[in-house]
Amino acid sequence: MLPNDHKINTYIESLIPNRNDLLTEMEQLARDQQVPIMELVGIEAMLQLLRMNQPHSILEIGTAIGYSAIRMAQALENVKVVTIxxxxxxxxxxxxxxxxxxxxxRIDVIFGDALQVGEQLEFYAPFDVLFIDAAKGQYENFFHIYEPFVRSGGLIISDNILFRGLVAEESIENKNHAGMARKLRRYNEWLMKNEQFTTTILPIGDGIALSIKK
Structure with a gap:
């Protein structure tokens, strides 16, 4: 991460074309109601990656207000998105x-706890992409539950894995933040050592891990 990464992030955001009225409304609602949607630079990078891969099926863990599901479906005309x-x-x-x-x-929303509704996804599998963007403390559990539904050669994307840079801090005063940073560090280390996947971590947005299933 560069020392002036915030300025760089703001500069990149200024270059991104305006979204349509619906997406702009959703972005404003997310700011007003503190809904955790993916950071703009991060989602733009992810969408470009998905355009290059042209997946036909995506499973998303963590719908929130539907922002990322809508953006993925709009970017990929032939994709089917299932989100929880x-x-x-x-x-x-x-x-x-x-x-x-x-x-x-083209977007199916399943209401329920992602730790408990795994059996419902068997009908939709296999998926080309799994996108994990829900409770950060449960990332490894989500991975274990839904990785079997991803085809060989498929992609698993984990968002927020740098947790505002706190994963790199040795001392964190806020106990809740410190606990979450520890969990994400463990997840990142486990992910990088998992021999069934080839994983790369990108310092984009709040950090994205890209794991290709062998």
Whole structure:
């Protein structure tokens, strides 16, 4: 990470074309209600990667208000997105925005805890891409549950794995942040050592891990 990475991030954001009115509305709602959606530079990089790979099926863990699911479906005309959300209010918001985006035929939202609804995904498998963007403390559990649904040669994307840079800090005063940083460090180390995958970590957005299934 560069010392002036915040300035660089702001500069890159200034170059990104404006999104459509619906996405702009969702971004504003996320700011107002503190909904955790993917950072702009991070999602733009991920979408470009997906355009290069042209997946036909994506499983997302953590729908929130449906922002990233909608962006993936809009970027990839032939993709089917299945996404899981456990918060009832956000689930309802996601359905609302997906309907407004006219993407109900290509985005399926499953209501439930991703730690408990794995069996429902067997109907949709195999997936070309698994995108993990939910409770950071459960990343390894999510990986174990849903990795079997990813085809050989498929891609698993883990977001927020640098946790605002705190994974690189030796001392963190906030106990909750310190605990989360420890969990993410363990996850990153486990992921990099997992011989069934080839993993690269990119310092983009809040950190993205790209794991290709062998």
């Amino acid at each position: 959300e456990r918060d009832e209010h956000r689930y309802s918001q996601a359905l609302h925005y997906i309907e407004r985006a006219n993407l109900g035929n």
